[in-house]
Amino acid sequence: MRRADRLFQIIQILRRSRQPxxxxxxxLELETSKRTVYRDIADLVGQRAPxxxxxxxxxxxxxxxxxPPLMLTPDEVEAAVLGAQMVAARGDPALKRAAEDLVAxxxxxxxxxxxxLVLEPATRAAPSWHAVPDNVDMAEVRRCxxxxxxxTLTYRDEQERETRRTVWPFxxxxxxxxxxxxxxxxMRQAFRSFRTDRVTxxxxxxxxxPERPATLRARWRRLREEHWSKMxxxx
Numbered sequence: 001m002r003r004a005d006r007l008f009q010i011i012q013i014l015r016r017s018r019q020p021x022x023x024x025x026x027x028l029e030l031e032t033s034k035r036t037v038y039r040d041i042a043d044l045v046g047q048r049a050p051x052x053x054x055x056x057x058x059x060x061x062x063x064x065x066x067x068p069p070l071m072l073t074p075d076e077v078e079a080a081v082l083g084a085q086m087v088a089a090r091g092d093p094a095l096k097r098a099a100e101d102l103v104a105x106x107x108x109x110x111x112x113x114x115x116x117l118v119l120e121p122a123t124r125a126a127p128s129w130h131a132v133p134d135n136v137d138m139a140e141v142r143r144c145x146x147x148x149x150x151x152t153l154t155y156r157d158e159q160e161r162e163t164r165r166t167v168w169p170f171x172x173x174x175x176x177x178x179x180x181x182x183x184x185x186x187m188r189q190a191f192r193s194f195r196t197d198r199v200t201x202x203x204x205x206x207x208x209x210p211e212r213p214a215t216l217r218a219r220w221r222r223l224r225e226e227h228w229s230k231m232x233x234x235x
Contacts, residue, residue, distance in 0.1 A: 003040075006030055010040055011061065014051065020058025072110055077117045080106055085125035090174050092138035130177045132197040138172070140204050141181060141196075145169050148208050151183075154201035155194055162200065167192070168209040170216040184209070184216055191220050 001009070013026055023037040030037070041059060045051050053059035072080075080102070087099040107118040136153075144151055152166045167183035178195050185192040 001030065001032070006032065007040055007044060010037070010044065011049065014059060014061035020053055020060050022058045023055060072114065074114060074117055077106065077110060077114050078121065078123055081118055081121050082123045082125060089125050090128045090131060092134055094139040128176060132178050134179060134196040136196050136199040136202045138179070138196065141169060141172065144204055145171070145213055148213050150205040150207050150209050152203040152205065153194060153199055156198050156200055168211070168216065170213040171220070182220065191223065
């Protein structure tokens with residue numbers, strides 16, 4: 001790997017992680033030595049890249065630094081196009097249009113030699129033949145998640161029992177045949193997930209819930225990790 005490419009990849013590795021990345025991990029991914037990584041980090045710091053950390057602990061890239069946004073590798077282009085295909089196949093109409101627009105924008109701005117990867121991709125996402133329709137405006141649901149606003153759902157469960165509850169939405173799970181709205185339920189005072197095809201009515205409130213969506217997502221992930229850890233210990 002050329003030195004310039006290696007420096008670029010180090011920035012990419014640091015940018016994708018929120019936690020300190022050790023020289024060992026960087027060296028393993030780049031298939032080089034720790035000594036080379038230390039030297040490259042020193043060179044990047046000398047070029048005023050805001051890298052903070054030290055040997056033996058790890059390195060992080062501070063906020064406010066960016067590379068030219070169109071320096072995409074062929075693998076990155078193919079990953080973006082494949083991801084957009086999956087979203088177009090499984091997302092709601094607004095996300096489908098956004099995915100198609102994204103692919104068009106990528107094709108318009110990447111170098112000419114990479115354009116066939118977008119216009120004639122070698123990778124294809126299979127269509128979602130058995131997806132059930134959403135019974136709720138998913139674009140509005142995503143707006144509520146972004147802004148931390150409440151939704152009042154009328155929901156029919158597997159036993160056809162209907163309940164009405166106010167929830168704090170913070171995530172959407174996209175599965176092969178259905179979507180799950182992940183929330184904090186005011187009635188149950190606990191995390192609850194709702195299949196969007198079983199929602200019979202939704203009222204979108206302008207009232208904000210008291211916690212940040214990111215905070216709820218972190219709590220929810222932590223509880224899931226604890227649950228699966230206990231399941232493994234019991235098996």
